[in-house]
Amino acid sequence: MNLDLVEKIAAAVLYEGYILYPYRPSAIKNQQRWNFGALHPQSYALASNGTDAWTMQTECLVQADVQTRLDVKIRFLHMLAREVGAFETPLPETEIASETNFQVVASLEVGGQTFHTWQEATEREVSIENIDLSALVAKPQTHTFTFQSSHERECLGDASGQAHGVLIRRQQSIEGEIELKAERVGEGEVAGDGLFKFTVRVMNVTPFDMTTQPSRDDALMSSCVSTHTVLGARGGAFVSSLDPPEDCREAAVKCQNIGTYPVLVGEEGERDCILSSPIILYDYPQISPESAGDFFDGTEIDEMLTLRIMTLTDAEKGEMRGADEHARRMLERTESLPAEQMMKLHGAMKGTRQI
Numbered sequence: 001m002n003l004d005l006v007e008k009i010a011a012a013v014l015y016e017g018y019i020l021y022p023y024r025p026s027a028i029k030n031q032q033r034w035n036f037g038a039l040h041p042q043s044y045a046l047a048s049n050g051t052d053a054w055t056m057q058t059e060c061l062v063q064a065d066v067q068t069r070l071d072v073k074i075r076f077l078h079m080l081a082r083e084v085g086a087f088e089t090p091l092p093e094t095e096i097a098s099e100t101n102f103q104v105v106a107s108l109e110v111g112g113q114t115f116h117t118w119q120e121a122t123e124r125e126v127s128i129e130n131i132d133l134s135a136l137v138a139k140p141q142t143h144t145f146t147f148q149s150s151h152e153r154e155c156l157g158d159a160s161g162q163a164h165g166v167l168i169r170r171q172q173s174i175e176g177e178i179e180l181k182a183e184r185v186g187e188g189e190v191a192g193d194g195l196f197k198f199t200v201r202v203m204n205v206t207p208f209d210m211t212t213q214p215s216r217d218d219a220l221m222s223s224c225v226s227t228h229t230v231l232g233a234r235g236g237a238f239v240s241s242l243d244p245p246e247d248c249r250e251a252a253v254k255c256q257n258i259g260t261y262p263v264l265v266g267e268e269g270e271r272d273c274i275l276s277s278p279i280i281l282y283d284y285p286q287i288s289p290e291s292a293g294d295f296f297d298g299t300e301i302d303e304m305l306t307l308r309i310m311t312l313t314d315a316e317k318g319e320m321r322g323a324d325e326h327a328r329r330m331l332e333r334t335e336s337l338p339a340e341q342m343m344k345l346h347g348a349m350k351g352t353r354q355i
Helices: 003-012 042-049 133-138 216-222 246-253 300-312 314-321 325-335 339-346
Strands: 055-064 069-092 103-105 109-111 115-117 118-132 142-149 150-157 162-171 176-188 194-205 226-233 260-263 273-277
Touching: 003 069, 003 142, 003 273, 003 339, 042 133, 042 194, 069 109, 069 115, 069 133, 069 194, 109 150, 115 133, 115 314, 118 133, 118 142, 118 176, 133 142, 133 176, 150 260, 162 300, 176 216, 176 246, 194 325, 216 246, 300 325, 314 325
Parallel strands: none
Antiparallel strands: 055 194, 069 103, 069 118, 069 162, 069 226, 109 115, 142 176, 150 162, 176 194, 226 273, 260 273
């Protein structure tokens, strides 16, 4: 398994749509976050009458024997609310206390740096390793996970020691369940060998108060965002869901995938890893070698976005730099892009493959 290749594809899926051009918090399109693969708390999703999801299911086929072991990795973004609080008048940093009054503002400039009220995200990962497929056929498994809430407060001071405000970061807890099950759908030549259907179901069961008529932004703070599943097989081989061999086609058609699409990932021809994501991909997807980095758009229009960023005003770049570390790194990478790398984005001749 080419882990580096798999991780690059998974990271592109994880941050698809995280922040959109013009990459500024004040842009209307960035004031209401949207992402693929958002699993909301169960109570909120059920109240939406099917508009929002709280569960995701992957089903795929694996050719295995009694020695086969499977690994499951669930990845998602856990949203974090970052608020900027401004003091009415600057105060010495030594006099700031937790009860000091402040007013939440959209942005605040301190010491030449601008801080914005914004939604950041923490990467979350849940791994279940060394799963005995034979044992799973006999008895399904349920695994639970919890990520605790947090509350951090950071003083925003200048070089003279005067505090102009505070940065508040709040993160709600998330609770989830992962159901695993397997069933035999075809016999092999040796007892215990054969074709199996493997099912992974991810659920957001976070307790969520619906009596206060929460908004979608409230629900997102307790949601698993950009949720996707990575499956690995040791001593076995997954079957393509897009182009299964003739003897597996009937069983493949019966696999039910809900809110996600499993594809083979890795080097062409390898069948030991599957990425099941909320974004439709083809088997063995790749990041274009001409791409200099992530623009959170699946590397579809890197040249256009690079040119757009270069034309931003100094004020616009300042806001982009203050959005978060992802936007800042994107800006720094674009501004330092060498001419030869820019020319590579303009066009490339590629060979075609037979489908």
